[in-house]
Amino acid sequence: MSEPRLYPGTGPDERTSFTPYGAFEVPADLRELFGRFDVEATARRVRNFRYAEEWIMLTLGGWLATIPEVPVKTGLGKIIWESAQAADAFGKRLPELRCGRAAVAASQPSNAGFAGLIQAIAEPERPDLTIEKLAGAFDVLKPHLLAVYERTARETDPITDAPTIEILEDVMRRTRRHVAWGDEVLERLCDTDGRRERRRRRVVELRAALEACGGVTGALGDEALQAQ
Amino acid sequence: MRRFIHHSELARDSRFVRQDNAQATVLSQLPDDVNAVVEVFDRFAPAIERAVKGTAAEPLFEAYGPGFALVTLNEPLRPGDPAAKTRLMLRMHGIYVGELQALEGAGRSLWDFPEAPWEFKLNMARQCWDEARHVQIYEKLLEHVGGSPGMFPESTFLFECACSDDPAMRVAGVNRGLEGLACDVFRDMIRYAEQIGDEKMRQAIDYVLADELTHVRFGSEWVKEFTKDDPEHFKRTQEFRKQVDKQFSFGGARSDREDAAIPIAWQDRKEAGFTDDELTELLAISGGGPSKQTLLSAAKILRERHLARREAGSERAT
Numbered sequence: 001m002s003e004p005r006l007y008p009g010t011g012p013d014e015r016t017s018f019t020p021y022g023a024f025e026v027p028a029d030l031r032e033l034f035g036r037f038d039v040e041a042t043a044r045r046v047r048n049f050r051y052a053e054e055w056i057m058l059t060l061g062g063w064l065a066t067i068p069e070v071p072v073k074t075g076l077g078k079i080i081w082e083s084a085q086a087a088d089a090f091g092k093r094l095p096e097l098r099c100g101r102a103a104v105a106a107s108q109p110s111n112a113g114f115a116g117l118i119q120a121i122a123e124p125e126r127p128d129l130t131i132e133k134l135a136g137a138f139d140v141l142k143p144h145l146l147a148v149y150e151r152t153a154r155e156t157d158p159i160t161d162a163p164t165i166e167i168l169e170d171v172m173r174r175t176r177r178h179v180a181w182g183d184e185v186l187e188r189l190c191d192t193d194g195r196r197e198r199r200r201r202r203v204v205e206l207r208a209a210l211e212a213c214g215g216v217t218g219a220l221g222d223e224a225l226q227a228q
Numbered sequence: 229m230r231r232f233i234h235h236s237e238l239a240r241d242s243r244f245v246r247q248d249n250a251q252a253t254v255l256s257q258l259p260d261d262v263n264a265v266v267e268v269f270d271r272f273a274p275a276i277e278r279a280v281k282g283t284a285a286e287p288l289f290e291a292y293g294p295g296f297a298l299v300t301l302n303e304p305l306r307p308g309d310p311a312a313k314t315r316l317m318l319r320m321h322g323i324y325v326g327e328l329q330a331l332e333g334a335g336r337s338l339w340d341f342p343e344a345p346w347e348f349k350l351n352m353a354r355q356c357w358d359e360a361r362h363v364q365i366y367e368k369l370l371e372h373v374g375g376s377p378g379m380f381p382e383s384t385f386l387f388e389c390a391c392s393d394d395p396a397m398r399v400a401g402v403n404r405g406l407e408g409l410a411c412d413v414f415r416d417m418i419r420y421a422e423q424i425g426d427e428k429m430r431q432a433i434d435y436v437l438a439d440e441l442t443h444v445r446f447g448s449e450w451v452k453e454f455t456k457d458d459p460e461h462f463k464r465t466q467e468f469r470k471q472v473d474k475q476f477s478f479g480g481a482r483s484d485r486e487d488a489a490i491p492i493a494w495q496d497r498k499e500a501g502f503t504d505d506e507l508t509e510l511l512a513i514s515g516g517g518p519s520k521q522t523l524l525s526a527a528k529i530l531r532e533r534h535l536a537r538r539e540a541g542s543e544r545a546t
Contacts, residue, residue, distance in 0.1 A: 067239055068239035077359060
């Protein structure tokens, strides 16, 4: 009797004696191929995400000097770094999505409306406008990004686009923390009816602009409809 | 939001009191002449008195007159010296507000230069987090030595001098001038913590110093990058750094002179990327200005005049 072959030959009579084994079967791999976004669509979204994270980082950096509350300044310091890391991770994914090696620093708004929204969020400057600053970033923009990241991670192909999901999971974990921090700070700052009203007004105004432009991907309405 | 803000726009809560920056600028330009020092501080006396009113520095002003800073700034920190605790709190508070301004400077480098290369922004974002932690660390150390934020007036001199509108000069000013000064001050504080056996202070400041070396390295690399292929720009940037180094030497208080309150941390600076030539130049720049003897003589005259004015005032009142 000949020795068992280690590698199969070309003919059907030359199969090895090894039993088929798939790592994904223990436990059974229930994931299915196909997601909502193809390579180009994912690349576009990642560029949009990078744009949002980069501008959050720049805006919060500018505000550090104009916010009088010291614990807010120091809290923002860490969020700036984590937003920068998010933008960096999105940028590094772009060359893997056929965007070329130079794409690591490529940011792109979904449309002029979203770029305008970012500028509107960054507009408050005076030291007595901490509520307006934080409400824009932590009541409107970051929760919106979190929702879109969650939807993207859920709806993209879980196998072919797994590297994007890995990045999103890390960014979502931090963004949830940022939103909770912002909410806690705003709750403290808004200790009168007048201040609570300022927060509410700012949120209403910016959410309207967000819905009008379609959000970070420019397709807020379409995606919501498809999700239903 | 506008790009490039004035140092007077740095936002503070109600605990903080602002000090006129002119005093620090003048201090860096004083000659080694007792009468000139006395004349300048006498001229600033009303502004200094206004700035310290209601702060922990008010008793120092009452005891020593407008020249109290000459004593507090120009004497090395030594355990057991008279007013050692007040001077330690004063220095710790100065570092705390310096870290606040470094945090604001790093943040403004992000906002003021949106077209800068991504790696630069990444470095500045990291620096924001580091400086934010330094503010938290020094707030705790300030409380550890019995102080609190806002107990002394704050000069925004560091932000004013370091924050240029040109990115190469900004990193030269903030990352090499301001952070280089931080290396000198922190090494001195570590020495002090070792002398008094304060392990908590020693360990915390040692970590902060490690961060500062990284920030100086950011500066060294980005000055090169922003001025590559432009020797004239590089030259102007070096001139700006020298000017900042001169201002941050506080008339020789930070220098390698024997009587300096804060010696230059030569080894730390070398590790951070300063060249031997730059350090030799820094020794020459920082060593000028009035000697310690000149400052102490001036402080004595200022104190006598101050007490005489106080006595005359109380006689008029009665």
